[in-house]
Amino acid sequence: MTYLASFFTAPAASSGLTIRILGTLVFTAIAIFALSQAPTRSRRPIVATVTFFAGLFYVLFYLWPQPYDRKPNEIPLNSVEAVGFWLKDAQPVVSTFGNIIAGSMLGLGIFSLLSVHLRKFVKKQRDWQFSGILLLSMVAMAVIGYWNWIQKIAPGSPDLENVANWGFPQYANDFLFDGMLQQMDAAMFSIIAFYILSAAYRAFRIRSIEATILLSAALIMMLSLMGAVEYQTSELIRNISGNDPNGFINNFTLKEIATWMRTNLQNPSLRAVDFGVGIGALAMGLRLWLSLERGGVSA
């Protein structure tokens, strides 16, 4: 495993790392091209085999006996322990593979975005102006972002966490990222508040027993989120009980009722949902791992 790890790793900023990255890119491009050219019938077994072995690692990782209190340079006692050692040593490497594959999905996304919007823009299809703005924004963000990043990692560069050391790339990056992208993100999300209010006003009606129970529960939870209301009701109850900390009526403060609902109604319900989701995910995971799912490969 040490050999495997050293084959796949190299010191940062070394030529070995550059060669490995370029080699991996070329190998991946050839593999994807070969897979896309392969007949549909032969594609399925290839994908199924790769999926099975990729999944097998984590199945074994979780189910195989794990080495306990392992010392450095410890030699395994038997073959079972040897596999356990290997799985534990291999896991960080596999995790890095996972990160790289997940990261490369970003490249796939960029490719897909470019192919759709470049075509739309060049052929002046409907709403081509929006595609143009999207492409321009993407290029501007990428160029400014890389410019800023290269300056940041350059040897002997000033501390760019300090705004006093900022130049054009840093200000431009801050304007594009924090000043525009993030603010638009926040604005988009804040629109939900309007829909929630409008939907609550129009749909939250006590038309049945169930709706009344739901509305009452929602009202208690909403009021419990308002600290001032919660505090005042607690004070009121405390005064009624004559400041007796053991008074039975203390169980009926808004805080106590809301906590009781969270602990005794909400948490068990969510646990039940989680169990259901977990079992469903396990079943789905098995189907994907064993390639019993029909879609996605032959297309």
Added chain:
Amino acid sequence: MNLLRLGKILQGVPRQALYTMLIVVASVPLFFRVEVPNSPDQPAIDLFVTLNTIPAERPVLVESDWTLSSRGESMGQMEALLRIMMRRNVKFVLYSGADPQAPQVARNVIRRINAERKRAGQPEYKKWVDWVDAGYYPDLAGLANAMATDIRRAFAGRQDTNERGSMQDIFRSPVLQNVKSISDVALLVNVHASGTIDILNERLYRRVPLASMCTGVMGPQSMPYYASGQLVGISVGLKGVYDLEQMMEYGVVGKSIRERPHPKTIVSSNHDEIVIQPFTGQKNYDRAARYYFSLHFAMTLMIVAIIAGNIGMILTRKPKRKGGQ
């Protein structure tokens, strides 16, 4: 005006009027910073006590999984977390596992809190010396598994700018140089707006104490982990941030302690002997103090709108005919 007409009016408030009212009630209170009477929730008290009692010589892992889409809650959580850690000189590692934008958003908050410290005449929290940036990991599940197995290999190859301005492995920094395994980390705090705490709990529970600072939407999903003891503390939504700011202002004592640092000091029912002094004279009330006041008005508007709609429905309801005809 007869009741039927009133009922129709109450049910037929135009959408534009509702939106305008929401804009007014949500934005006007933002101009006022008001200390709303409040009683902090126990999960937030537990989080605050944990943050104030972890050993300062061991680093904290801060997994920042939020962007400005949840700034109303998550930004306040992040700011409160940073203020507490920086005041206690707790070193931390920043990384993200949910969104590629998240690390930069968190860096911006750190920069702003540092500027605040500088204005207050406090030493800046220096990158590399006091905190390091481990960046973004697209496969959080794999990273969490690797952290459980070997934290040095999980973060292997990650570099950050050292004091001399050159890139160096983060394990050479004063923050991580003594960390050999995940058990050397004092706490992992997840500031999140999605279900990342599930992934962390499944893989890291019992290996490192876990804490959650989540949005109100994620609160119900994260709360069962606190109830089962899998989280040492949790701060949920804007109320959670306000709870933290209030505790920073007045401190926390255990239930056996009679002498309190301040008349408004919060009493923790889960602790006996602890005394956590308030951060007197420092900026404690900030974002949540402004937003929480506004939230009260927005919630009131929603409750009033729901009640009005229901009254309208009752008033316009046709009386049932006798005999079911």
